[in-house]
Amino acid sequence: MDPLLLVGLLVILFAVFTVLKAVRIIPQARARNVERLGRYHRTLKPGLNFVIPYVDRVYPMIDLREQVVSFRPQPVITEDNLVVEIDTVLYFQVTDPRAAAYEIANYIQAVEQLTVTTLRNVVGSMDLEKTLTSRDTINSQLRGVLDEATGKWGIRVNRVEIKAIDPPKTIKDAMEKQMRAERDKRAAILNAEGQRQSQILTAEGDKQSRILRAEGQRTAAILEAEGQSRAIDQVFQAVHRNDPDPKLLAYQYLQVLPQLAQGDGNTFWVIPSEVTSALQGVSRAFTEALPRSAATREEAPETSEFDEEVAKASEAAAEAVADAQDAESPKGPRQLTQGVEEPSPFPDLDRKHTEAER
Secondary structure, X not given: OOHHHXXXXXXXXXXXXXXXXXXXXXXXXEEEEXXXXXXXXXXXXXEEXXXXXXXXXXXXXXXXXXXXXXXXXXXXXXXXXXXXXXXXXXXXXXXXXXXXXHOOOOHHHHHHHHHHHHHHHHHOOOOHHHHHHOHHHXXXXXXXXXXXXXXXXXXXXEEEXXXXXXXXXXXXXXXXXXXXXXXXXXXXXXXXXXXXXXXXXHHHHHHHHHHHHHHHHHHHHHHXXXXXXXXXXXXXXXXXXXXXXXXXXXXXXXXXXXXXXXXXXXXXXXOOOHHHHHHHHHHHHHHOOOOOOHHHHHOOOOOOHXXXXXXXXXXXXXXHHHHHHHHHOOOOOOOXXXXXXXXXXXXXXXXXXXXXXX
């Protein structure tokens, strides 16, 4: 092979390689730092860039987009001397590629350590309960401290979030028991409130029902009293309008007498004083002779059914009058003396009965 041809090929290859090293294409949201002879020269922007081969040194790309870094859980001691493990997430963005490359050796590690130390300072001034309920306060304090510290590194911290706060297992058990007790307490309170409302509603219902029942009974009693009043008024007016005969009243007395003796336990009963006069009126009613017709005068049988009924009625009336007089007498029941006849309470009836026998 011709040496000149070989040398020409080598020269061509070197030239192509040099051109390739001189051309740099940077993607969007990326940046690359360039050192010339060991000193920072410039930062390559997105697009087509040219450098001097073998003189300029191009460093690896730096991502200018917002990045998310999740750090492993870190043990932190609270104000009440309890160790909790806090897992954090950091959102940051490189704003100055030169400072990120030359101001800090490893900005990811630096941000992680700064987050841990700041988190311990913030949580160390809080107790466990406040730590669990103050995530927003912790996030804002962490973000302020980190953003101020990383500003000179060409980094902007956008957000700091706490993913989890894990207290010790014993504390978890105690917290679960406390929450269970609180839930049982609330359940008991709600149950008691429900029972109280139920009893109140039941009492209100009973009250309303009793009031309505009492009003109904009162109305019924009023109506019944009005009905009885009207009935008595009508009876009173009818009695006075018809002007009843004393004989009718005496007969009503006789109808009431059997009702006084009704009942198995009635062994003693009192006869009013008016009964005597009533019985005397009845006796007169039975003894008074009714006017006879011409046929009746002609036919006068020696014994008739009428005479028998009159005799029986007179005997019953005499016995009733005797019992009434015994009841009214303060000396007790009347005693018959031997050989002395009692005067008859119905002389007219006896006289007429004697005439009929003759």
